Amino acid sequence: MSATAAERILNAAMREFAKYGFAGARVERIVSRADVSPRSLYYHFGSKRGLYDAVRERLSAQHFEDFVRGITDEPLTDRLLANLDVAMTPRWQTWARLMMWEALDGGAGSAPFPDGTVPGDLLAIRAAQERGELDPDIDPHVLTLAFIAITFWPTMFPQSTKRLTQGMPRDELLAARKDLVRALVLGLSKSSG
Secondary structure, three states: OOOOHHHHHHHHHHHHHHHHHHHHOOHHHHHHHHOOOHHHHHHHHOOHHHHHHHHHHHHHHHHHHHOOOOOOOOOHHHHHHHHHHHHOOHHHHHHHHHHHHHHHHOOOOOOOOOOOOOOHHHHHHHHHHHHOOOOOOOOHHHHHHHHHHHHHHHHHOHHHHHHHOOOOOHHHHHHHHHHHHHHHHHHHHHOOO
């Protein structure tokens, strides 16, 4: 079964907005890639802004489905390692780039987490502190920020990552980041004893 026009438009728009941001994205490229007329885009989404909002909504919903899990009994290391794997998927790389563009545009909705939402990793870090896995004196907000940076920096800044790692191959870099996460969690748990 082939994708509907609206689905093809959304898929094309995700790539366009991730690559160029809202301001740089062009309706002409989106409709060409989706193989639809501009009229079809406006029929389904009303405007370029309406399409952007639909893309953001879809990616955010998928984001929360994958990452913003509630507190679980899973060890923190396992959760953070799983995050690294999920962040390597094309959908997540698109979401990360879109969030970077939103941050650059500086709009009110530029944060990946809506007001009142607590990132699942922050909840997991607090739970790990309560279970004794991590030093309770470490600020969980700053630690969440550090782990998010380890997870998303290579996607958001691929050229800098390549220079910093001297061109390390993608699989090797992923393995090194996983080793770092394991070492950090282990080291932060030792600091409490």
